[in-house]
Amino acid sequence: MNDGVDLLTAYDRQGHWCEMFGGDGAPAEHASMVRDRLGGVTLSDLVRRSDIAERELYNLGITFTVYSERDVIDRILPFDVIPRIISPRDWDIIERGSKQRVNAINLFLHDVYHEAHILKDGTVPAELIYGNAYYREQMRGIAVQHGSYVNVCGVDLVRDQFGQFKVLEDNARTPSGVSYVVENRHMMQRTFPDLMAEIGIRPVSDYGQKLLEAVADLAPSAVPDPQVVLLSPGVFNSAYFEHVFLAREMGVPLVEGSDLLVEDDRVWMRTTAGKAPVHSIYRRLDDAFLDPDVFNPESMLGVPGLFGAYAKGNVGLANAVGTGCADDKAVYAYMPRIIRYYLDEDPILDNVDTHICREREGLAYTLSNLENLVVKPVGESGGYGIVIGPRATKEEIDDIRVKLEANPANFISQPMIDLSVCPTLIDGMIEPRHVDLRPFVVTGQSCWVLPGGLTRVALRRGSLVVNSSQGGGSKDTWVLEP
Amino acid sequence: MTIGTNLLLARYADCAFWLGRYVERAESLARILDVNLHFSRDSRGSQNWRSIVQLNADEERFDKAYDVASYANVVHFYALDRDNPTSIISAIRAAKENARSLRPMISTEMWSHLNVFNNLMNALTPDDLKPSELSRVCAFIKEECQTHTGITEGTFFRDQSWFFYLIGRQVERADQTTRLLDIKYHLLLPADQRVGSPVDVSQWNALLRSVAGYHAFRRVHPRGMSPKQVATFLLFNMSFPRSIALCLSEIDGHLHHLKAGFGLRAGNVSMELLDEARAALAGHNQDSVVQFGLHEFSDYLQRQLIAITAAVRQEFCGVVPDSDAD
Numbered sequence: 001m002n003d004g005v006d007l008l009t010a011y012d013r014q015g016h017w018c019e020m021f022g023g024d025g026a027p028a029e030h031a032s033m034v035r036d037r038l039g040g041v042t043l044s045d046l047v048r049r050s051d052i053a054e055r056e057l058y059n060l061g062i063t064f065t066v067y068s069e070r071d072v073i074d075r076i077l078p079f080d081v082i083p084r085i086i087s088p089r090d091w092d093i094i095e096r097g098s099k100q101r102v103n104a105i106n107l108f109l110h111d112v113y114h115e116a117h118i119l120k121d122g123t124v125p126a127e128l129i130y131g132n133a134y135y136r137e138q139m140r141g142i143a144v145q146h147g148s149y150v151n152v153c154g155v156d157l158v159r160d161q162f163g164q165f166k167v168l169e170d171n172a173r174t175p176s177g178v179s180y181v182v183e184n185r186h187m188m189q190r191t192f193p194d195l196m197a198e199i200g201i202r203p204v205s206d207y208g209q210k211l212l213e214a215v216a217d218l219a220p221s222a223v224p225d226p227q228v229v230l231l232s233p234g235v236f237n238s239a240y241f242e243h244v245f246l247a248r249e250m251g252v253p254l255v256e257g258s259d260l261l262v263e264d265d266r267v268w269m270r271t272t273a274g275k276a277p278v279h280s281i282y283r284r285l286d287d288a289f290l291d292p293d294v295f296n297p298e299s300m301l302g303v304p305g306l307f308g309a310y311a312k313g314n315v316g317l318a319n320a321v322g323t324g325c326a327d328d329k330a331v332y333a334y335m336p337r338i339i340r341y342y343l344d345e346d347p348i349l350d351n352v353d354t355h356i357c358r359e360r361e362g363l364a365y366t367l368s369n370l371e372n373l374v375v376k377p378v379g380e381s382g383g384y385g386i387v388i389g390p391r392a393t394k395e396e397i398d399d400i401r402v403k404l405e406a407n408p409a410n411f412i413s414q415p416m417i418d419l420s421v422c423p424t425l426i427d428g429m430i431e432p433r434h435v436d437l438r439p440f441v442v443t444g445q446s447c448w449v450l451p452g453g454l455t456r457v458a459l460r461r462g463s464l465v466v467n468s469s470q471g472g473g474s475k476d477t478w479v480l481e482p
Numbered sequence: 483m484t485i486g487t488n489l490l491l492a493r494y495a496d497c498a499f500w501l502g503r504y505v506e507r508a509e510s511l512a513r514i515l516d517v518n519l520h521f522s523r524d525s526r527g528s529q530n531w532r533s534i535v536q537l538n539a540d541e542e543r544f545d546k547a548y549d550v551a552s553y554a555n556v557v558h559f560y561a562l563d564r565d566n567p568t569s570i571i572s573a574i575r576a577a578k579e580n581a582r583s584l585r586p587m588i589s590t591e592m593w594s595h596l597n598v599f600n601n602l603m604n605a606l607t608p609d610d611l612k613p614s615e616l617s618r619v620c621a622f623i624k625e626e627c628q629t630h631t632g633i634t635e636g637t638f639f640r641d642q643s644w645f646f647y648l649i650g651r652q653v654e655r656a657d658q659t660t661r662l663l664d665i666k667y668h669l670l671l672p673a674d675q676r677v678g679s680p681v682d683v684s685q686w687n688a689l690l691r692s693v694a695g696y697h698a699f700r701r702v703h704p705r706g707m708s709p710k711q712v713a714t715f716l717l718f719n720m721s722f723p724r725s726i727a728l729c730l731s732e733i734d735g736h737l738h739h740l741k742a743g744f745g746l747r748a749g750n751v752s753m754e755l756l757d758e759a760r761a762a763l764a765g766h767n768q769d770s771v772v773q774f775g776l777h778e779f780s781d782y783l784q785r786q787l788i789a790i791t792a793a794v795r796q797e798f799c800g801v802v803p804d805s806d807a808d
Contacts, residue, residue, distance in 0.1 A: 060590065061582075061597045074597075235582050244585040253491050254586040270492045272642055272798045273746050 078473030097349030134324025200481030208249025217444030218316025226279035262305030280316035502650030516620035517692035589637035656729035664780035
């Protein structure tokens with residue numbers, strides 16, 4: 001350890017855009033105060049406090065849970081104590097861009113499940129929607145309060161070597177991770193109060209109340225004081241901690257499917273005093289498991305009759321059923337066109353250039369540039385099935401070529417983005433590691449973006465994959481006050 | 483927009499009941515192991531570890547897993563055996579899993595403490611159970627259970643779930659006391675001639691200490707100690723926290739509070755069963771209960787507690803009897 005030396009002196013961003021230092025000719029002025037303060041912390045102190053933070057996360061049970069045959073194993077999402085700092089200017093772009101995107105997605109979903117203009121006129125290929133596993137024919141013609149389909153949206157952003165934010169994908173079903181945004185902040189407040197003192201950092205602690213308002217907005221209009229609940233698959237779900245966290249923050253009961261029942265198209269929960277009405281549900285359960293009468297009949301997690309109550313307008317659901325056809329990687333490629341179609345605006349946040357392999361030109365370009373492109377299957381999430389051309393072996397390239405030729409519509413390709421980095425504590429040293437950003441957009445009657453978001457960091461050297469299932473951790477994300 | 487404090491999910495009520503029970507069970511087991519180590523010796527002066535197995539009616543399961551009721555086997559069975567659902571480690575794990583379900587309701591401190599406690603239990607090894615270490619480990623477990631109790635007292639929101647938690651704790655506590663009484667009387671008093679012998683007094687002395695009742699007993703009976711006095715004390719004393727009478731009285735208070743304070747209409751069967759048990763207790767004195775047979779009476783109380791558990795769970799939580807084992 002190099003105690004006595006400025007913590008960041010030996011740090012080298014290795015040519016990448018750095019969230020703490022900026023890029024070539026564009027130093028990150030907004031982070032200078034934090035840089036100076038970090039410089040005053042010794043490496044051994046940083047390591048010590050990082051250990052405390054990690055132990056505390058474990059003790060507090062801020063964990064995702066892995067169940068084996070006889071053991072219940074709680075794992076923490078690795079937490080890096082060096083924060084990621086976002087300037088008010090950058091945040092303005094992110095905030096406006098995310099709202100624009102969610103607005104367009106909601107208009108798109110309303111159209112898809114009603115007149116379907118955008119499909120009929122061929123702006124988006126109809127088979128992309130009707131052939132999509134997450135398209136729900138049952139939603140056709142069903143009215144959704146305020147036309148608000150995607151009430152919680154996670155917009156995954158990356159930043160390229162020029163400092164530009166780009167959308168990597170939309171998460172319009174049940175995006176997770178917001179509990180870490182809030183808990184990471186609490187952890188930093190406990191372990192690094194000196195680092196944060198007198199820096200205007202926008203608060204993230206009112207997420208639960210904003211979410212509650214949005215979900216309550218979905219209740220039948222005639223109900224003055226709606227009963228909101230959070231529906232979880234239960235303790236065996238790996239995101240159960242987050243469900244608990246959100247139920248507590250919202251101040252609503254956390255229910256499982258068996259706690260609810262439907263009679264005469266109305267939803268009730270079982271209480272010690274008998275049944276009590278439920279008017280709006282923040283559900284963390286996929287469509288397929290929601291109602292065995294309508295979707296997967298094998299589902300033990302859902303509530304028989306729930307969709308009927310929803311279709312009658314007697315209960316609100318966040319997110320709406322059938323939003324998954326809008327966050328598909330294939331539909332993603334059309335998002336700039338979708339934004340222009342409904343809003344007549346240019347996208348504030350650009351997509352990463354995307355080649356649609358179902359289109360002849362896209363496929364041809366992809367096949368002749370495989371070594372330089374990232375190829376992604378459209379139906380997967382969690383970073384699975386991705387082939388990164390510049391890093392792939394010859395066998396992997398050959399393999400993906402065969403798959404592409406066999407089923408081109410299943411793939412998109414994108415240039416390899418040089419993701420921005422952030423100084424990160426790795427084995428007692430400060431090293432650059434790649435990060436992304438997931439802001440959370442909450443929409444009921446109106447739209448609000450949590451000023452922060454989940455910064456995921458790829459802890460493996462050189463890795464671009466930030467998913468927690470593949471060795472990712474997280475950082476506190478500070479949006480500075482304007 | 484939020485749930486009224488007078489509404490409680492039925493499932494939460496059940497989890498609160500079991501959280502109270504499991505922590506109480508862990509504490510009782512730690513007391514029994516500790517006391518047996520120190521005080522309980524049979525007529526030949528060796529410790530009788532099989533009595534603990536009998537006390538918990540676990541002979542069948544124990545004999546299946548272990549060949550002899552040695553110190554090491556019995557202590558392992560009750561402290562660290564994950565396959566034994568009535569071991570301390572299983573009780574704490576079950577308490578934690580119930581707390582996990584209850585997390586939306588309980589304080590972060592309660593959850594965090596149980597989480598750490600469970601992790602500490604998992605870190606124990608057979609080496610920690612050696613005779614030289616057992617007392618320290620039992621003290622640790624007792625103290626962690628008491629820490630849980632203290633945190634809970636100080637942070638648990640006093641809604642319905644608090645009362646279900648307390649009912650669970652008192653049912654378990656009463657059950658543990660009946661088991662202690664039963665085994666000592668049943669095993670140690672086969673014939674009248676033993677009464678009053680030095681060995682016998684040490685057994686009753688141990689029994690009182692296992693429930694932290696020796697000094698409490700002395701406040702009622704400054705001199706002497708007869709089996710009848712000890713049994714009477716544990717059954718009827720209205721000031722001793724682990725006596726059956728006090729436990730039943732507290733359960734009664736909690737059930738009344740649920741009905742009167744929270745307006746719950748359920749609970750009539752639970753109340754009736756509890757009234758029966760209290761009436762049976764009130765109908766006895768120290769002589770009649772011995773005449774009736776302490777074993778028979780303990781047995782009756784245990785069956786009544788099982789029935790009360792089933793009734794509370796069915797009436798308030800909608801749990802169909804025998805749909806799951808404890």
